[in-house]
Amino acid sequence: MTFSEKLTSRLQSSNSLLCVGLDSDLARLPERFQELEQPQFEFNTWVIDQTHASVVAYKPNLAFYEARGAAGWKELALTLQYLHSKHPDIVTIADAKRADIGNTNNGYVTAIFDELGFDAITLHPYLGKEALQPFLDRTDKGCIILCKTSNPGSGELQDLELSSGLKVYEQVATTVVENWDENNNCLLVVGATYPEEMKKIRQIAPNLFFLVPGIGAQGGDVAATVAAGQNDTGDGLILNSGRGIIFALDPATEAYKLQQEINRYRTV
Amino acid sequence: MTFSEKLTSRLQSSNSLLCVGLDSDLARLPERFQELEQPQFEFNTWVIDQTHASVVAYKPNLAFYEARGAAGWKELALTLQYLHSKHPDIVTIADAKRADIGNTNNGYVTAIFDELGFDAITLHPYLGKEALQPFLDRTDKGCIILCKTSNPGSGELQDLELSSGLKVYEQVATTVVENWDENNNCLLVVGATYPEEMKKIRQIAPNLFFLVPGIGAQGGDVAATVAAGQNDTGDGLILNSGRGIIFALDPATEAYKLQQEINRYRTV
Numbered sequence: 137m138t139f140s141e142k143l144t145s146r147l148q149s150s151n152s153l154l155c156v157g158l159d160s161d162l163a164r165l166p167e168r169f170q171e172l173e174q175p176q177f178e179f180n181t182w183v184i185d186q187t188h189a190s191v192v193a194y195k196p197n198l199a200f201y202e203a204r205g206a207a208g209w210k211e212l213a214l215t216l217q218y219l220h221s222k223h224p225d226i227v228t229i230a231d232a233k234r235a236d237i238g239n240t241n242n243g244y245v246t247a248i249f250d251e252l253g254f255d256a257i258t259l260h261p262y263l264g265k266e267a268l269q270p271f272l273d274r275t276d277k278g279c280i281i282l283c284k285t286s287n288p289g290s291g292e293l294q295d296l297e298l299s300s301g302l303k304v305y306e307q308v309a310t311t312v313v314e315n316w317d318e319n320n321n322c323l324l325v326v327g328a329t330y331p332e333e334m335k336k337i338r339q340i341a342p343n344l345f346f347l348v349p350g351i352g353a354q355g356g357d358v359a360a361t362v363a364a365g366q367n368d369t370g371d372g373l374i375l376n377s378g379r380g381i382i383f384a385l386d387p388a389t390e391a392y393k394l395q396q397e398i399n400r401y402r403t404v
Numbered sequence: 405m406t407f408s409e410k411l412t413s414r415l416q417s418s419n420s421l422l423c424v425g426l427d428s429d430l431a432r433l434p435e436r437f438q439e440l441e442q443p444q445f446e447f448n449t450w451v452i453d454q455t456h457a458s459v460v461a462y463k464p465n466l467a468f469y470e471a472r473g474a475a476g477w478k479e480l481a482l483t484l485q486y487l488h489s490k491h492p493d494i495v496t497i498a499d500a501k502r503a504d505i506g507n508t509n510n511g512y513v514t515a516i517f518d519e520l521g522f523d524a525i526t527l528h529p530y531l532g533k534e535a536l537q538p539f540l541d542r543t544d545k546g547c548i549i550l551c552k553t554s555n556p557g558s559g560e561l562q563d564l565e566l567s568s569g570l571k572v573y574e575q576v577a578t579t580v581v582e583n584w585d586e587n588n589n590c591l592l593v594v595g596a597t598y599p600e601e602m603k604k605i606r607q608i609a610p611n612l613f614f615l616v617p618g619i620g621a622q623g624g625d626v627a628a629t630v631a632a633g634q635n636d637t638g639d640g641l642i643l644n645s646g647r648g649i650i651f652a653l654d655p656a657t658e659a660y661k662l663q664q665e666i667n668r669y670r671t672v
Binding site: 159161197199200201202203204205206207209210213231233234235236237238240241242243244246247251252260261262263264265266267282285286287288289290291292293294296297298299301304307308311349 | 427429465467468469470471472473474475477478481499501502503504505506508509510511512514515519520528529530531532533534535550553554555556557558559560561562564565566567569572575576579617
């Protein structure tokens with residue numbers, strides 16, 4: 137099965153564009169989990185048990201696991217095993233923001249796609265397609281390229297104007313569409329905090345899925361995001377929410393409410 | 405001690421600009437190490453024991469450790485502990501090529517700088533200074549920003565011309581010099597495979613150190629690199645060699661020869 141088929145299938149069966157960010161920062165876990173032997177893994181299974189019906193995808197950010205060294209890495213692996221056994225149809229995204237030169241990327245390909253078994257990974261574009269080829273070659277996996285990120289300072293490099301008239305982030309979107317997406321497995325990261333830029337990227341890339349961080353805690357607006365980013369079949373978006381759901385008292389209700397809110401704004 | 409003080413001190417005591425890349429790909433280790441319980445750690449200590457007198461720094465690329473999951477992460481940690489106890493003055497560089505948004509970077513700061521205890525890390529510039537602030541704030545650590553990378557396809561984005569007339573990689577160098585290096589802890593990654601570009605970056609950044617990959621297996625020439633990149637005191641460079649040294653039959657001799665070769669071309 138290709139990545140695109142898995143994503144489309146789960147999107148239809150769940151009727152959800154919601155991705156829950158498993159950003160399970162140890163210091164922020166509820167006290168009852170902090171005392172356990174495998175706090176991040178136990179917390180994640182608790183969140184997954186409550187929210188799975190409302191999500192198209194889960195997205196752990198690897199920084200929160202690496203912060204605990206080998207122990208964190210092991211609990212991330214256990215979380216993936218849990219998802220694969222209980223919910224094999226849910227898309228799993230490694231928010232790893234990797235990218236090295238060609239040969240070296242094989243280590244990350246092995247680690248993220250094969251050992252941990254993620255369906256997709258977030259990638260920096262700076263080294264170019266040639267460097268990312270080991271990721272791009274995997275038709276069964278998704279390559280989610282950072283394009284316009286959600287952070288306040290993302291414009292420092294991404295908004296620079298090229299001599300062609302395009303901004304750097306517009307050129308990245310153009311390059312991915314025209315050159316990198318030969319295997320139909322590329323997506324773009326586009327922050328919810330920049331709806332005007334999202335509109336432009338949607339024009340450049342009418343058929344690519346966007347992974348959208350920045351809803352909720354970072355200030356992105358759901359209605360504006362869906363209006364700016366949906367494609368002409370009312371999808372093409374994976375909207376991530378992390379802290380707003382996983383650290384809520386009732387993650388099940390929060391996930392369900394956000395899934396429904398997103399769907400209200402979809403026009404198709 | 406600041407990062408800059410540690411680097412300068414080791415550079416003077418070792419009289420070396422050589423960094424050995426501990427890219428200890430399990431599949432490429434000599435057979436006698438593959439059979440051991442901790443193959444990467446045992447191999448690394450063997451390499452370190454033979455080469456330490458010739459180096460200013462060691463640089464493990466994290467991809468080769470992550471490929472083995474929690475076990476690889478543990479052996480990387482053991483390698484750092486070994487270096488800290490036996491050779492505390494040698495600079496340690498995490499070739500991790502990370503960069504996330506602000507808060508999330510705290511996880512990487514904890515993992516790389518505090519848990520593993522590296523002196524420096526390689527970072528992608530795409531998200532901007534605001535995102536990298538948790539790294540930049542650490543005056544005791546080095547932030548090595550990807551500027552012009554050594555891979556054949558690095559020009560795809562890095563060589564794009566901006567409306568200002570600068571290329572993207574020149575703008576990155578300019579931005580780091582003018583804006584990011586407030587704590588005097590920034591370095592740049594500049595590939596040995598692009599000596600003309602290195603000359604331009606040296607003009608833009610006369611006082612920054614360059615971490616230089618691409619010597620040896622990738623085709624970079626030592627003489628051309630030193631000529632293009634050295635600063636006006638005959639240093640400012642950390643030249644990395646990985647496979648050419650660690651997988652040699654006699655790493656001690658290879659490291660010593662390369663240290664001496666580099667020094668022959670230094671003009672000060």
